[in-house]
Amino acid sequence: MSQRIDLLASIANTIQDYRNGSLPQPIPEHVDRWVQQFDAAVQLPILQEIDHVLKKIYFSKEDVAKFLRGAMRTAKLTGDRPDRFWRSANFLDIQGGGSSQTDMLALFSEQLEDEHGFGIDDCGQGDEVFIYLDDGIFTGNRVRRDLENWIRDHAPAQAKVHVICIALHSGGQYYAGGKIQDAIRASRKSIGITWWRAVELEDRRAKSTTADVLRPTVIPNDPAVQAYVAAMKYQPTLRTAGNPGTANLYSSDAAKILLEQEFLKAGVRIRQICPNLGDTQRPLGHMTLETLGFGSLIVTYRNCPNNAPLAFWVDAPWYPLFPRTTNTQTAVRRMFADLGGDL
Template structure:
């Protein structure tokens, strides 16, 4: 079997449960249609590196359930799991999206099946609280949610566990420094703890060792040149040949290839989709003026807008991972009621 077909089969096996039941099951034609948008001479390389990265950064439903099943017996919570969870509380306070609500339902079911215990949700009299989410990117949404909870309904004293599958280092830093101030101003005794499966380095200070897409240079491409010319300052490029702390890229060459090609595709998308908000950078949503966030983290539930535009933007671009928006999530919540 040709390598292209083998790689497509591997990619389909990785993403087989993506938005299962909400979209048509992806097939070879789906991947080929996405690939065809790249120059023919780089399509195989793009496919090869995309498969390699997503093998490590795509989290299926089975994998997520395994992760949250492990949380039940986390050693930090003592030897009496049933006793701990009978007194703990899950927070369902996210102001945008459905990720937290979905994970709260999942985790509640796992605890009930494993321990025959019901975990309370948004209780006011627990001592340990859990903010669950699939990922922390910039941390701004988490900070807004938790700030409102601390000021409005948190008890005078509590342990807060921020649990995410993936953490991005700047988001963790950003939340930490600001949350300390929020807690101090509230006058409450809230102690917070971080728990994650993987932490991706994305801070500009550590650009050379980053785990996200950070190009070493701008490719010779008119769309990219035009995009950069409209920025108020030049991009900060990565130096060196590191594959990042988690080595999610196949090699320095493979990393450079996917960064360059996703940047070219993202700049083209910016041109052909002029109504995209300005913060939707070529390599993903970012409030800072740069080439983009560059996260390659995707779950079975959704593809974050912090990922490169080439992965998720629709019409006239064709996405590998069609994405649901917060507006879609709001409609779905109404329909559940």
């Protein structure tokens, strides 16, 4: 029992600043209530592996600030006069949904003020360098659409765009990068794109053997999961057991397999008890393509992406470890703020 108590406390401590100010601070009882929704035999192993993984890929506010400070000081990005580089840079605030870019810009401005004595409102003195900040690149659709529109309607004839994010998934970058290059060619503008990240995770289908996202090795012998898979138009891509991934996130392949199996079963169950979930909310996370789900375990202090397994974030009647703010909720709050109200 003491090991369980220690793990509950450790996980709560790791995620203690999750949505700080808008949610009660996570405590061991919160983690315990979440894990009790799984079969008793797997609760301790789940806690052990979630504790291990979150210590690697939960990004607290201080973790994000540290990454931004590091990017700010990267000579390969800024050259030998970082103060001059940042004063000339233009910061894009063009995200079509959510508030992650706005929040990241505010945090970057704070770090810039500490480092150089000026914030992003004092930047933009040049007309060639542009900065696109976000917390993560998952499927790549958001950054693709944002930059496609900007390139077509607002970008100058010549520009350098630096995409800076905490977590980047290889497949999402590959997809978005190709679409963005198509948009550049169509615009007949000269625009270069460079990607910067704190961590890169493998999620490409062709690299399933070494995937860092959750991608099951077998379909569990569970009637509900078997029925869900049987109803899919295309059978899911499975990974070969033996390699837990390139980023060294998991304690072992066996531990990763446990999460894949249990989160898949839980995700199918959640879809049954939460009928308002859309078709793209797959058991292992949001994905437009028909798969078992995206399967990312990245979470930041700001929010949990919907590309994470449903077991992480779906609300009542399921109890989430990471209650999520949706883009719709963010838009409503912005509307009320614009009208002088509050929610």
